[in-house]
Structures are given as structure tokens and as C-alpha cells.
Amino acid sequence: MLLELVVDELAWLEASIRTIAHRLSLPVGERGSKRAPGGYRTRQEWFAKTRRLHLLEERLAVERADRESGRVRVVRGGKKTARNRHNLTAAQLTEAEWRQRWEASRWFLQADGESGKRFGNETIRVTPDGEVSIKLPAPLAHLANAPNGRYVFASRVRFHHRGAEWADRVLSNRAIAYRVHYDVGRSRWYLTASWTIPPVKTVPLPEARKDGLIGVDTNADHLAAWRLDEHGNPRGEPRRFFFDLDGPASYRDAQVRHTLIRLLHWAVRRGLSIAIEDLDFAAEKTREKHGRRKRFRKLISGMPISKLRARLVSMAAELGITIVAVDPAYTSVWGAQHWQKPLTSKTRKTTRHDAASVAIGRRALGHRIRRRTAPPPAHQSDGPGHRTAQAGGGTPGREGTRPRIPGPRTRSTGTGCGANAGDQDAQHRWEHPAELVQLMLSL
Incomplete structure (x- = not known):
């Protein structure tokens, strides 16, 4: 967990430095694009960001040095609780109440599960009937009250939320992670269980x-x-x-x-x-x-x-x-x-x-977002009025080719007029093919 925090901090610092360096390299006032931001608006902002760039580079150097030396700067219990100690009046706490919360936030025990182990977790084991036991380390083995160096809790637990799913995993020895923590407000100990949901089956x-x-x-x-x-x-x-x-x-x-x-x-x-x-x-x-x-x-x-x-x-x-x-x-x-x-x-x-x-x-x-444009009233086969409802794919004559009407023609139009009437890509819908390709790629 601590390693993940350090990695996230390093990734955030590196991303911020890259963004500032890119914007500083552009002329002041240059507009950005959808994929990359532009330059800063004013010279004052450009100068302030140069100072911030130096500060972030110093923080990055310190974080990398701490990582190489194995030092992690993390406050057990949270920085907020630590800062409340310096201003108890604003936090509406007494020193005794703060001390109780500070100690309670550091009183927790958690262990990741492992599939194949008995009941899904070797360190913190919970049986289907709610019995909780902990595998004690070697220096504390003399405190065990059960065989194999285990300590069994006097109270039993019960999961109200998703209890059936938890029981199924326990009986099949699938991995379950547990965390034991103390709630100061309710003066009660709690045990939470969590597990990873398997990959979902894809549907066409x-x-x-x-x-x-x-x-x-x-x-x-x-x-x-x-x-x-x-x-x-x-x-x-x-x-x-x-x-x-x-x-x-x-x-x-x-x-x-x-x-x-x-x-x-x-x-x-x-x-x-x-x-x-x-x-x-x-x-x-x-x-x-x-x-x-x-x-x-x-x-x-x-x-x-x-x-x-x-x-x-x-x-x-x-x-x-x-x-x-x-x-x-x-x-x-x-x-x-x-x-x-x-x-x-x-x-x-x-x-x-x-x-x-x-x-x-x-x-x-797979449809276009834009609605169909209503044709002029004189060109509507069903009389004047709007015709913008989206027709179904199997509706006859929806966008099909106009049939050739036999007989003499009064205008100088060649035979086979309207043969391309169904080719909507060749008419006013210029955005249709590109948008469909984009939709299929995004899906």
C-alpha cells in the first residue's frame, strides 16, 4: 500500500513537470489543441510557472531519493488527524478525545487473502459460522489460545451485506481480504471483508x-x-x-x-x-x-x-x-x-x-446523433408537415432507391433517374461514413 502511494506521487510529479515544461516552451498566448494545452496567457503567469517548475523538480528529486533509500513519508492515521492536534479548538476536540482518535486510527490489522488456503485467508481466518482467528507472529506465539499459534476471538461476526456471496467464497476456499479496525464514535470493533469480482463475460x-x-x-x-x-x-x-x-x-x-x-x-x-x-x-x-x-x-x-x-x-x-x-x-x-x-x-x-x-x-x-432533416413541404410524399421521426431499419421505402416509372417523359432526363437515390453518402450526408467508423472504433 505504501509503495503504491509513492508510485502515484512520482507519477503525478512527472506528469505535472511535463505539462509545465511543454507550456513554457510555447509562445505566450498561443492557443492549444484538443490533445495538448497551449501557452500561458501572460508573461506574469509564465514567470510564476517557471518558479513552480523548479519547486516540482526539487520535490521529484526528494521523492526519488526517498524511494531509493526505502524511506516512506506517510502519517499513520492521516495528516488531518495529526494537524488537528495543533488546533483542537477548531476541531472541537479535547486532548483526550484527540488522543483516542489518533490511537484508534492506528489500531488496525489487515491481510490479503489467497485462493487455495483454508477459508480463503491464512492470516485472518473467518469460518462460515463466524469464528475469527489470527495467526500470531513468532514473537507473540506465547499468547496463542488455539493450536498452531493462532488466537481465537471471543466474539463471532456476521455479514449482513452480501453474506451469501461471502459464505460461498469461504466454503470454496477463494481469496478474501479482511480488515479489523476500531470505530471511535460507536466504541466498537469492526471486521470488513473484500474480494475481487472475476472478469465479466463479454456480450456481442x-x-x-x-x-x-x-x-x-x-x-x-x-x-x-x-x-x-x-x-x-x-x-x-x-x-x-x-x-x-x-x-x-x-x-x-x-x-x-x-x-x-x-x-x-x-x-x-x-x-x-x-x-x-x-x-x-x-x-x-x-x-x-x-x-x-x-x-x-x-x-x-x-x-x-x-x-x-x-x-x-x-x-x-x-x-x-x-x-x-x-x-x-x-x-x-x-x-x-x-x-x-x-x-x-x-x-x-x-x-x-x-x-x-x-x-x-x-x-x-450505432446511429448518428444528428436527427434527420425534414424535406421541404413540396417534396414530402405524405403531405406538408415535419417528417423527422427515426424510422425503423425494416421499414419499406425508408431510404431505398426510387423505382423507375415507365412511360413517356416530359423533361430531358435520361433513363434510370433516381438510381443513386439510396446512396446517402453521395448526397447531403457527408459526415455519415466518418462518424460510423468513429462509432465502431470507439465501441
């Missing part, structure tokens, strides 16, 4: 698209979802699943879990797959890339993308729901441009996020 894309799917747009405070049929037409009303991320980590985790449960249960009742954007803000929310856009950095930093994605995949695997990840490029912009106004009525107010969920679903189904 046509099978996932068979009956349509649910497009989901991820936002900072809610998930916007809309059901689409196999032709890309929105059905029913949009759904919004809200969550609140203001609070402690346990509260935020519960909010994300409950939101996904509501979404997945809705998908289970409809028997549909879920389409979601393949977002990754790991390298996009640093101030080195977005500079002064503090509001935007705060927005994307507050979005629990990685937690939502990991939980959604694992929970969907348990329920047998297929997840389709699509390219997130321009889904919000094109969704608002092409779908927000047509889907808004007197009784329904469609937001940009609802329209983005439609765009995501259409992209997952």
Missing part, C-alpha cells in the same frame, strides 16, 4: 442492442437516463437519479451505491443494457492543464467518475446487465443541439443532460 454488441438500451449521462450531482428503442427513438419519460456528495466518505459511498442500485433495478425491470460514457478525468483535472478555470476543475474533481464506473461494472455483473461504453466526444453539445428542443413539450422540460443521454444511447446503438 448486436445482442446488447437487440431491444434497445438505456443511455446514461454522468453529471456532478445526478445521472440522467432515457430509454431508447432499437431504432434510436426515445421512449417514455426521462429519469434522473440524484446523489449528494457533501459529507464524509462513508456517506458519499452510500449515495453512489444507492443511486446505482435505482438505475440498475430500472434496467432489470426493462430487461435492457446500459450505455454510458467512457470518461476518465485522471489526467484532466490538474491545474497545470486547465490553468485559471477553477470552477471547471472543481466541477470535474467532484464527479465520482472512477467510483461510479467501478461500482457500476461490478454491480451490473452481479445482476447480469450489459454495460456499453461509448466515446464521450460532443455528446452534450450535439444532444442539446439536435434533441433538447424536439423533446421539450408543454408537460415536459428536457434538459441538456437528458438530451445528452439520448445522444449517448444513439451512439451506442
Whole structure:
């Protein structure tokens, strides 16, 4: 665990140094591209970033030296608890209360499991009936109260959440990791179990698209979802699943879990797959890339993308729901441009996020996000009026070649006119082939 923290710190420092060095090498005021940021806006900002570059390089040198010497600068119990000791009034704690929390945060025992070992873990072993025992190290072997140098706890444990899954893994001797920790607020010891979900069986894309799917747009405070049929037409009303991320980590985790449960249960009742954007803000929310856009950095930093994605995949695997990840490029912009106004009525107010969920679903189904353009009234075979509904793939005459009408012709038009009417790529839809290729590559 400590080694992973050091590696993450080194990777962050190296990425920040590369970004600053790249932007410093560009002229002041030069605009960036989608793949690389541009130069700094002013000379003052350019000068300030040169100083920051030197500071980051010094920190990187110190971190590398500590790694080579085997020294890890980590506070057991957390830096926040350590800093509260210097300002107990602001933390609303007495010295005794702080000391209790400080010691409790350092009182924990954890051990990773190993498949093939008895009950899935040799160090911390929990039997199916809830008996907990710990393998003591050699210096503490005299404290054992059970054979083979083990110490058996007097109390038994019981798992209320996913207890059946835990019991299945224990009986089959599959790996389970355990952690024993003390909760100061409740004055109680807890034991948590965790395990890795096996890889999910992939489903062919046509099978996932068979009956349509649910497009989901991820936002900072809610998930916007809309059901689409196999032709890309929105059905029913949009759904919004809200969550609140203001609070402690346990509260935020519960909010994300409950939101996904509501979404997945809705998908289970409809028997549909879920389409979601393949977002990754790991390298996009640093101030080195977005500079002064503090509001935007705060927005994307507050979005629990990685937690939502990991939980959604694992929970969907348990329920047998297929997840389709699509390219997130321009889904919000094109969704608002092409779908927000047509889907808004007197009784329904469609937001940009609802329209983005439609765009995501259409992209997952292989359809274009843009809607069909209505022809002029004089050229509509079904009379004046709009004809922008997305027709099904098997509808006769949808976009087929116009039949040749026999008989004399009054205009100087050669025989076989309209032979290329079904070739939509050769007409006004210039973006159709490139977009389809992009969709298939992104999927």
C-alpha cells in the first residue's frame, strides 16, 4: 500500500513537470489543441510557472531519493488527524478525545487473502459460522489460545451485506481480504471483508442492442437516463437519479451505491443494457492543464467518475446487465443541439443532460446523433408537415432507391433517374461514413 502511494506521487510529479515544461516552451498566448494545452496567457503567469517548475523538480528529486533509500513519508492515521492536534479548538476536540482518535486510527490489522488456503485467508481466518482467528507472529506465539499459534476471538461476526456471496467464497476456499479496525464514535470493533469480482463475460454488441438500451449521462450531482428503442427513438419519460456528495466518505459511498442500485433495478425491470460514457478525468483535472478555470476543475474533481464506473461494472455483473461504453466526444453539445428542443413539450422540460443521454444511447446503438432533416413541404410524399421521426431499419421505402416509372417523359432526363437515390453518402450526408467508423472504433 505504501509503495503504491509513492508510485502515484512520482507519477503525478512527472506528469505535472511535463505539462509545465511543454507550456513554457510555447509562445505566450498561443492557443492549444484538443490533445495538448497551449501557452500561458501572460508573461506574469509564465514567470510564476517557471518558479513552480523548479519547486516540482526539487520535490521529484526528494521523492526519488526517498524511494531509493526505502524511506516512506506517510502519517499513520492521516495528516488531518495529526494537524488537528495543533488546533483542537477548531476541531472541537479535547486532548483526550484527540488522543483516542489518533490511537484508534492506528489500531488496525489487515491481510490479503489467497485462493487455495483454508477459508480463503491464512492470516485472518473467518469460518462460515463466524469464528475469527489470527495467526500470531513468532514473537507473540506465547499468547496463542488455539493450536498452531493462532488466537481465537471471543466474539463471532456476521455479514449482513452480501453474506451469501461471502459464505460461498469461504466454503470454496477463494481469496478474501479482511480488515479489523476500531470505530471511535460507536466504541466498537469492526471486521470488513473484500474480494475481487472475476472478469465479466463479454456480450456481442448486436445482442446488447437487440431491444434497445438505456443511455446514461454522468453529471456532478445526478445521472440522467432515457430509454431508447432499437431504432434510436426515445421512449417514455426521462429519469434522473440524484446523489449528494457533501459529507464524509462513508456517506458519499452510500449515495453512489444507492443511486446505482435505482438505475440498475430500472434496467432489470426493462430487461435492457446500459450505455454510458467512457470518461476518465485522471489526467484532466490538474491545474497545470486547465490553468485559471477553477470552477471547471472543481466541477470535474467532484464527479465520482472512477467510483461510479467501478461500482457500476461490478454491480451490473452481479445482476447480469450489459454495460456499453461509448466515446464521450460532443455528446452534450450535439444532444442539446439536435434533441433538447424536439423533446421539450408543454408537460415536459428536457434538459441538456437528458438530451445528452439520448445522444449517448444513439451512439451506442450505432446511429448518428444528428436527427434527420425534414424535406421541404413540396417534396414530402405524405403531405406538408415535419417528417423527422427515426424510422425503423425494416421499414419499406425508408431510404431505398426510387423505382423507375415507365412511360413517356416530359423533361430531358435520361433513363434510370433516381438510381443513386439510396446512396446517402453521395448526397447531403457527408459526415455519415466518418462518424460510423468513429462509432465502431470507439465501441
